[in-house]
Amino acid sequence: MLDMKYLRNHFADVKAKLQHRGEDLSELEHFGELDEKRRKLIAESESLKAKRNDVSKQIPKLKKEGKDADAVIQEMREVGDKIASLDDELKAIESQLEQLMLSIPNIPHESVPVGEDEDDNEQVRKWGEHPEFSFKAQPHWDIATDLDILDFERAAKVTGSRFVFYKGLGARLERALMNFMMDLHADEHGYEEMLPPYIVNRMSLTGTGQLPKFSEDVFKLEDWDYFLIPTAEVPVTNYYGDEILQSADLPKKYVAFSGCFRSEAGSAGRDTRGLIRQHQFNKVELVHFTKPEDSYDTLEELTEHAEEVLRRLKLPYRVMNMCTADLGFTAAKKYDIEVWMPAQNTYREISSCSNFEDFQARRAGIRFRREADKKPEFVHTLNGSGLAIGRTVAAILENYQQKDGTVIVPEVLRPYMGGKDVLR
RNA sequence: GGAGAAGUACUCAAGUGGCUGAAGAGGUGCCCCUGCUAAGGGCAUAGGCCGCUCUUAGCGGCGCGAGGGUUCAAAUCCCUCCUUCUCCGCCA
Numbered sequence: 010m011l012d013m014k015y016l017r018n019h020f021a022d023v024k025a026k027l028q029h030r031g032e033d034l035s036e037l038e039h040f041g042e043l044d045e046k047r048r049k050l051i052a053e054s055e056s057l058k059a060k061r062n063d064v065s066k067q068i069p070k071l072k073k074e075g076k077d078a079d080a081v082i083q084e085m086r087e088v089g090d091k092i093a094s095l096d097d098e099l100k101a102i103e104s105q106l107e108q109l110m111l112s113i114p115n116i117p118h119e120s121v122p123v124g125e126d127e128d129d130n131e132q133v134r135k136w137g138e139h140p141e142f143s144f145k146a147q148p149h150w151d152i153a154t155d156l157d158i159l160d161f162e163r164a165a166k167v168t169g170s171r172f173v174f175y176k177g178l179g180a181r182l183e184r185a186l187m188n189f190m191m192d193l194h195a196d197e198h199g200y201e202e203m204l205p206p207y208i209v210n211r212m213s214l215t216g217t218g219q220l221p222k223f224s225e226d227v228f229k230l231e232d233w234d235y236f237l238i239p240t241a242e243v244p245v246t247n248y249y250g251d252e253i254l255q256s257a258d259l260p261k262k263y264v265a266f267s268g269c270f271r272s273e274a275g276s277a278g279r280d281t282r283g284l285i286r287q288h289q290f291n292k293v294e295l296v297h298f299t300k301p302e303d304s305y306d307t308l309e310e311l312t313e314h315a316e317e318v319l320r321r322l323k324l325p326y327r328v329m330n331m332c333t334a335d336l337g338f339t340a341a342k343k344y345d346i347e348v349w350m351p352a353q354n355t356y357r358e359i360s361s362c363s364n365f366e367d368f369q370a371r372r373a374g375i376r377f378r379r380e381a382d383k384k385p386e387f388v389h390t391l392n393g394s395g396l397a398i399g400r401t402v403a404a405i406l407e408n409y410q411q412k413d414g415t416v417i418v419p420e421v422l423r424p425y426m427g428g429k430d431v432l433r
Numbered sequence: 434g435g436a437g438a439a440g441u442a443c444u445c446a447a448g449u450g451g452c453u454g455a456a457g458a459g460g461u462g463c464c465c466c467u468g469c470u471a472a473g474g475g476c477a478u479a480g481g482c483c484g485c486u487c488u489u490a491g492c493g494g495c496g497c498g499a500g501g502g503u504u505c506a507a508a509u510c511c512c513u514c515c516u517u518c519u520c521c522g523c524c525a
Contacts, residue, residue: 051484055494062494065506069451078505085505253481385481 010110010371017044026116029123029333036109043106050102054095061088111215112222115368117333118305118342124332130345131332136316137325139349140408147414148352149406150283153179155414156432159284170281171273171288173399178432182405182418183291185425186398187266190293190318194395198314200264200295205244207268208235213247216373218339218365225274228288237270241294242392247373249298253385254377260307261298264395266291283403285357290399295362297391298375304364304389305342312344312362315395319359322419324404325349327356341366346396348404359400362393406432 016023020041027034064085071078117123122131153159158179164172175183194200211234214220219227219239228237238244245265254261269292280286295314299307312328319326331343340363347356367387370376376385409417416432423430 048484051494055484058495059493061505065451068505072451082505089505 010368011113011116012367012371013044013110016040016113023116027114029117030114030336031125031334032114036112040106040109043102043109047099047102047106050095050099054092054099057088057092057095061085061092064088108221111372114338115336115341115365117336118364118366120330121336121342122330122332124334127332127335129332130335131330133328133330133344135325135327136320137323137349139325140351142351142410142412144412146351146407147410148283149350149403152406152410152414152416156416158182158432161282169288171286173284173287178426178429179402181426181429182402182422182432183398185422186401187291187293188425189321189422190395190398191264191266193318193321194264194293194295194314198262198264198317200262203241203245203248203263203265205238205241205248205265205267207238207270209238209243209247210235213243213250213373216247216250217243217369218372219243222338226272228270228272238267239271240269240292240392240394241265241267242296245294245296246369246375246390246392249373249375249388251374252376254298254375254388256300256377256379259298259300259377259388260303263296265294265296267294268292284399285403287399290397292397293395295393295395298388299391300377301367301386301389304366304391307389307391308342308344308362308364311391311393312346315346315360315362315393318396318401319346319348321421322401322405324401324408324419326359337361337363339363339365339368341368344393348400349408350404351407351410357400357404359404360394360396362391364389364391 011023017040024034024037027037064081068078068081068085071081122129124130150159150161154161156178158176160174160176161172164174167174191202195202208230211220214227214236227239230236244267245263248263249261269290271288273286273288276286284290295311297304297307297311316326316328326346326348329345329347331337331340331345336343343361343363345358346360346362348359350357366389369390370387375388375390377388378385405419406416409419411417411431418426418430418432
């Protein structure tokens with residue numbers, strides 16, 4: 010959520026910056042009117058309340074002195090009715106204004122390229138050499154099905170499309186990656202480890218920005234106002250919701266493993282085969298809480314930590330600075346890390362590293378105090394995948410595949426694989 | 434799932450309609466006393482959000498788990514919900 014005072018005072022400027030996102034901003038036009046109406050109603054109602062408080066203090070005195078208070082009480086009854094009707098009106102305006110504010114996306118940072126679609130994303134850097142094959146590179150779903158380490162068919166029977174069973178060394182590989190990534194970030198990058206709830210309430214999803222606008226993307230539990238998490242970002246960021254942290258507490262950095270659940274509404278027909286777009290997948294997520302002045306340095310650090318996973322796995326990748334059209338609703342700046350997928354002859358997103366500045370913190374109420382007598386300020390929140398595990402499995406299968414259909418296990422994973430060096 | 438109890442500030446806690454922005458204690462900070470320590474004494478310590486104004490400040494509104502209601506007036510009375518605890522049931 011944007012700062013209402015800032016929006017009021019810099020309306021034209023904010024609007025111009027939001028327009029680069031290419032989203033419909035017609036809602037935004039109602040802001041001025043609602044904001045003004047709200048403040049007018051508050052002023053009216055509160056001056057009546059001040060009067061009521063004042064007169065109500067006199068009533069017991071009048072009574073004590075044996076004077077008649079009926080006329081005053083009658084007058085206050087009318088004042089009370091007037092207050093009630095103003096407050097009703099105010100409540101309606103405020104809920105409209107809140108809906109509006111919750112639907113306005115974040116302002117892109119000045120270092121974000123202005124663009125119209127994903128073709129305008131800028132490559133920041135590139136790492137690693139594409140593997141050369143003396144044979145036609147196979148897609149990971151064929152490799153895995155042949156090795157009998159992934160079973161999409163039976164998952165479709167047991168649940169439905171976009172689900173998978175990991176089997177044998179496939180399951181082992183997924184678990185090895187989880188442990189490798191968690192160890193790397195916890196032991197070497199200095200993150201505190203966390204295992205969050207997989208189910209969250211409406212307020213948490215509103216805090217991180219998935220709700221109210223993107224309700225069709227998340228799974229909701231029947232008869233409960235609870236949702237399956239689409240990413241550990243949601244529980245971990247909201248961990249400090251409605252709290253005021255001490256200056257010395259910051260920065261805070263967490264690494265969380267979780268299952269992730271996404272409805273993939275609107276993705277029908279895209280990536281229907283393989284591990285790329287599943288309703289359920291595992292992910293190791295990095296979440297930072299920083300002081301405002303540190304968040305852009307932190308974004309670089311966070312992205313670096315995610316890249317390190319790919320470098321140790323020796324998987325080629327590139328880093329993209331996402332343009333205004335491809336930023337996502339909540340981010341002020343976002344780097345996507347894309348891993349090379351030989352069979353598709355293309356790079357695919359494997360991590361998204363974003364700085365939300367105070368956008369999520371304002372929604373979730375995450376603040377800190379610089380000094381004991383200072384006003385609290387909103388923290389900046391950031392997160393990034395470090396990494397999506399299913400997609401990493403897919404990338405390993407495709408980049409490490411051999412002519413005979415086996416797959417070499419990346420060296421760093423072998424200790425986690427009971428010493429196995431090849432999937433066969 | 435059933436029965437009961439509780440939620441007031443950093444902590445504990447008093448408070449059944451106006452004199453309560455809220456007693457008291459602990460904690461914390463500063464000061465006094467003391468050769469040092471212990472003990473003692475004094476002072477300070479309500480955050481936060483919102484609105485207005487002549488914006489290094491002032492004024493007003495809200496706030497006692499959350500939201501409604503009753504009342505001229507609610508921490509206090511009523512309703513709904515949430516959380517925690519105890520017992521029973523169920524369960525990995």
